[in-house]
Each structure stands twice: as C-alpha cells, then as structure tokens.
Amino acid sequence: MTPALPAPEHSLEVPGLSWSGTVDYGPGPLHAPTSLAQLQELVGRSSRLRALGTRHSFSEVAASDGPLVTLTSMPADLEFDTAARTVRVAAGVRYGELALAAAEHGLALATMGSLPHISVGGASATGTHGSGDRHRSLASAVRAIELVTASGELLALSREGDPEIFDGAVLALGTLGIATHLTLDLVPAAPMRQTVHLDFPAERMRGEDLLAMLAGGSSVSLFHRWDGRIAQAWVKQRVGEDEQLPETWLGGRRAREAVHPLPGMPADSCTDQSGEPGPPHERLPHFRLEFTPSNGEEIQSEYFVAREDLAGALAAVTELGERIRPLLHASEVRTVAADSLWLSPAHGRDSACVHFTWKQLPQQVEALLPEIEERLAPYAPRPHWGKVFTMDPAAVRAQYPRLGDFRALRDRLDPDRMFRNDYVDRLLGG
Numbered sequence: 001m002t003p004a005l006p007a008p009e010h011s012l013e014v015p016g017l018s019w020s021g022t023v024d025y026g027p028g029p030l031h032a033p034t035s036l037a038q039l040q041e042l043v044g045r046s047s048r049l050r051a052l053g054t055r056h057s058f059s060e061v062a063a064s065d066g067p068l069v070t071l072t073s074m075p076a077d078l079e080f081d082t083a084a085r086t087v088r089v090a091a092g093v094r095y096g097e098l099a100l101a102a103a104e105h106g107l108a109l110a111t112m113g114s115l116p117h118i119s120v121g122g123a124s125a126t127g128t129h130g131s132g133d134r135h136r137s138l139a140s141a142v143r144a145i146e147l148v149t150a151s152g153e154l155l156a157l158s159r160e161g162d163p164e165i166f167d168g169a170v171l172a173l174g175t176l177g178i179a180t181h182l183t184l185d186l187v188p189a190a191p192m193r194q195t196v197h198l199d200f201p202a203e204r205m206r207g208e209d210l211l212a213m214l215a216g217g218s219s220v221s222l223f224h225r226w227d228g229r230i231a232q233a234w235v236k237q238r239v240g241e242d243e244q245l246p247e248t249w250l251g252g253r254r255a256r257e258a259v260h261p262l263p264g265m266p267a268d269s270c271t272d273q274s275g276e277p278g279p280p281h282e283r284l285p286h287f288r289l290e291f292t293p294s295n296g297e298e299i300q301s302e303y304f305v306a307r308e309d310l311a312g313a314l315a316a317v318t319e320l321g322e323r324i325r326p327l328l329h330a331s332e333v334r335t336v337a338a339d340s341l342w343l344s345p346a347h348g349r350d351s352a353c354v355h356f357t358w359k360q361l362p363q364q365v366e367a368l369l370p371e372i373e374e375r376l377a378p379y380a381p382r383p384h385w386g387k388v389f390t391m392d393p394a395a396v397r398a399q400y401p402r403l404g405d406f407r408a409l410r411d412r413l414d415p416d417r418m419f420r421n422d423y424v425d426r427l428l429g430g
C-alpha cells in the first residue's frame with residue numbers, strides 16, 4: 001500500500017466562502033504555495049485542482065468538490081519594461097497594487113474594473129471589464145501568460161508567438177492550468193478626472209442619447225433603477241483629450257457632492273468625483289483600494305448585448321421594473337469594445353453591459369432572473385461568467401463561435417480534466 005503523503009506546510013484548512021458569502025468553495029483543502037517549485041510539486045501529485053483568485057466572483061466559476069490553490073502567498077514579481085510599456089506580474093496580484101506600482105514608472109492600465117481589489121489572474125480568467133467605448137476587457141491587455149499545466153510543466157504562451165491558440169488561453173475560466181504570471185500592455189499614465197451628473201430626463205434612455213452619454217468620456221458608467229431614467233452618470237475623462245462636460249449635460253446636473261452608486265450609502269469609499277485631475281488608478285475604479293468595496297451584502301448579474309441593441313434591451317427589461325426594484329441595490333450600464341478572445345462575452349461584438357447589483361436575496365433573485373433573461377433573449381445576451389445567471393447552457397454555448405476550438409485546446413492541455421469543475425462542465429459541455 002502506498003503511504004499517504006504528508007500534508008505540505010502550505011495546506012490550509014477549508015477554502016471557505018466568496019467575498020459575498022454566497023458561494024461555498026467546497027471541502028478543499030486550499031493550498032497556498034509560496035514558490036513556483038511548490039506549485040509544480042502540488043500539481044504533480046494532484047489529480048484535481050482549481051485556482052482561486054481573490055474570491056470576488058458571484059457564480060460558482062471558482063468552486064470545486066476537490067482541492068483548490070491560491071497564489072496570494074507567491075511573490076508579486078512585478079517587472080516593468082518602460083520602453084515596451086509592459087509589466088510581467090504574478091497572477092495573484094491585485095489590480096490596485098499593480099496600478100500603484102505602474103504609476104511609479106509613469107505607466108497605467110488602460111482600463112480597470114469598478115473594483116481594484118480583484119486579482120489579475122482571476123479577472124483575466126472571466127473576462128472582467130471596465131467601461132469605455134474604445135476599451136476592451138482587461139484580459140485583452142494580456143500579451144503573454146505562463147501556466148502550470150496538468151503535466152506540472154510551465155507553459156509560456158504569447159500573443160505574438162502563439163497566435164493560433166493565444167486567444168483561447170487567456171480567458172479560460174481556470175480550465176487550462178494554473179496561471180502563474182501574466183504580461184500586460186500598459187499605457188502612459190496621463191492624468192484623468194471624474195465627474196458625476198445626476199437625474200437625467202426620461203427621454204435620455206432612448207438609443208442615440210444613451211450612446212451619446214456613454215461616449216461622454218474615456219470611461220462612463222450609468223446607474224439607474226429600472227424606472228426609465230438614468231440617475232447617475234459617472235464620467236472618467238483623459239485630461240487634454242476629452243472635452244470637459246458642462247454643469248448641465250444632456251439634461252443631467254453636475255453633482256455638488258460625492259455620491260455612492262447605491263442609494264443611501266456614504267461616498268467615502270468612492271474615488272474622487274471633484275473633476276480634479278489625478279492618476280488614472282485613482283479615477284478609473286469606482287471604489288478606493290483601501291476601502292471595503294461596494295456593499296458587501298450583494299449579488300451581481302450582468303449580460304452583454306450588442307451596443308446598438310442597448311436601448312431596446314433596457315426597454316424590454318424595464319417592463320419588469322416593479323418586480324426588480326424591491327430586490328435591487330442599483331443597476332449599471334457600461335460599454336466594452338469587441339475583442340478576439342474565444343470565450344470573451346465581448347467576442348467579436350462592440351458590447352453594452354446590462355448589470356444588476358442585487359440585495360442578498362439569492363432565492364428571489366434566481367426566481368426573477370429567468371424572466372429578465374427571457375426579455376433579453378431577442379438581443380442574444382452573453383452572461384458574465386463571474387456573476388449569477390440562470391440561462392440554459394445551450395443558449396450560452398450558442399453565443400460562442402470558437403467554443404469548439406476552446407474545447408480542443410482544453411482536451412490537448414488537460415486530457416484528464418484536472419482543472420475541471422461542475423460549473424464549467426455544465427456551461428461549456430463536451
């Protein structure tokens with residue numbers, strides 16, 4: 001009989017719950033290697049393993065009925081190339097920390113999610129996005145990725161060196177291996193300013209006006225409550241590039257004081273809204289790195305539709321406004337430019353994102369989602385992989401023309417499905 005392997009020092013107890021407290025990551029154990037060698041040794045003696053980022057997904061995308069691994073104890077390994085404007089970074093590093101270090105080199109991320117607390121590896125794996133007509137998902141900035149694959153070997157792939165598979169490997173829902181490092185494109189850290197306008201007239205929800213609002217800056221977020229009006233427009237502009245907005249803009253008035261996107265919440269966790277120029281990492285996210293983000297007691301859902309379908313999709317779902325509002329903290333509309341990543345919800349389509357921050361009422365939310373999804377169905381929605389949805393997996397699969405290529409890549413890199421979980425199996429099939 002083979003003696004049982006001793007538990008390594010970097011094994012923790014049980015993985016626990018997600019940031020929202022609504023996803024149970026399973027029995028574990030959760031491993032926390034501190035070096036590449038430890039990670040490779042762990043993969044080498046595992047038959048099942050799944051990576052955990054900073055636990056900010058609301059779906060079961062990171063959950064497992066077996067062992068998990070977190071890379072948060074690995075060195076950050078930030079390596080900047082200022083001439084090429086790139087950084088190589090460990091996958092467990094949070095965007096906020098990366099952005100701070102980049103600023104010291106005069107560099108910045110072109111776009112960021114609303115939250116700087118998420119990890120580079122975890123956000124890239126699900127297609128996390130910020131907002132901006134010209135900005136693609138965060139994963140689109142990845143130019144190289146290093147993965148420990150099922151064989152325990154380190155596989156380095158790059159956009160230029162591996163064009164036939166790279167677009168399948170970056171956004172892979174954790175199924176191809178454990179990403180150890182990513183190399184990202186950066187941009188010069190030109191100053192940005194953020195302003196918020198409030199209380200837009202109802203007619204601004206129509207197609208052209210909505211798209212004009214979303215084009216009002218480099219990155220724009222519109223908050224509303226399914227009552228046919230935009231309540232807040234958060235506009236993040238590049239100083240010297242974007243035209244400063246007037247006090248009254250498209251019928252909305254400039255906020256005199258800082259606001260929080262969730263009604264009634266204090267704004268001290270939010271980034272500067274005074275219009276004063278500042279570094280991009282202090283304007284692009286909605287929330288400051290040093291504060292607990294958003295509400296904490298929430299669930300999120302989000303669907304990507306073609307940008308030209310946004311007004312129609314919002315009007316269709318607004319029919320359910322009275323049923324949505326009692327369950328809702330706030331809803332947000334953002335845009336994302338089309339990308340070429342095989343599993344990206346913005347694959348091949350300039351997109352608008354229809355988002356819901358729900359109160360933590362999982363049963364009521366799951367009961368309402370099918371009706372919302374039915375209203376969105378004519379617009380071919382693609383759900384955010386890291387948020388809650390109830391769409392039929394076949395309808396999700398139908399939205400991804402490169403799914404067959406992705407499955408072939410997964411079968412090649414992980415023939416015994418070491419990195420699988422039920423969530424991904426159910427959605428991707430095969």
Ligand SMILES: Cc1cc2nc3c(=O)[nH]c(=O)nc-3n(C[C@H](O)[C@H](O)[C@H](O)COP(=O)(O)OP(=O)(O)OC[C@H]3O[C@@H](n4cnc5c(N)ncnc54)[C@H](O)[C@@H]3O)c2cc1C
Nearest residue numbers: 053054055056057113114119121122125128129174179386
């Ligand atoms: C308050 C709040 C605000 C949010 N705002 C936004 C937003 O603005 N835009 C947006 O798009 N999303 C947003 N999200 C959702 C969130 O950004 C995504 O779900 C993101 O994937 C979470 O990253 P994470 O590091 O927490 O990864 P986790 O949720 O822990 O894991 C996500 C996936 O990444 C995989 N993974 C993690 N690390 C690795 C690795 N090293 N190698 C391989 N696979 C790995 C996991 O297996 C899993 O499949 C928000 C979430 C919260 C809680």
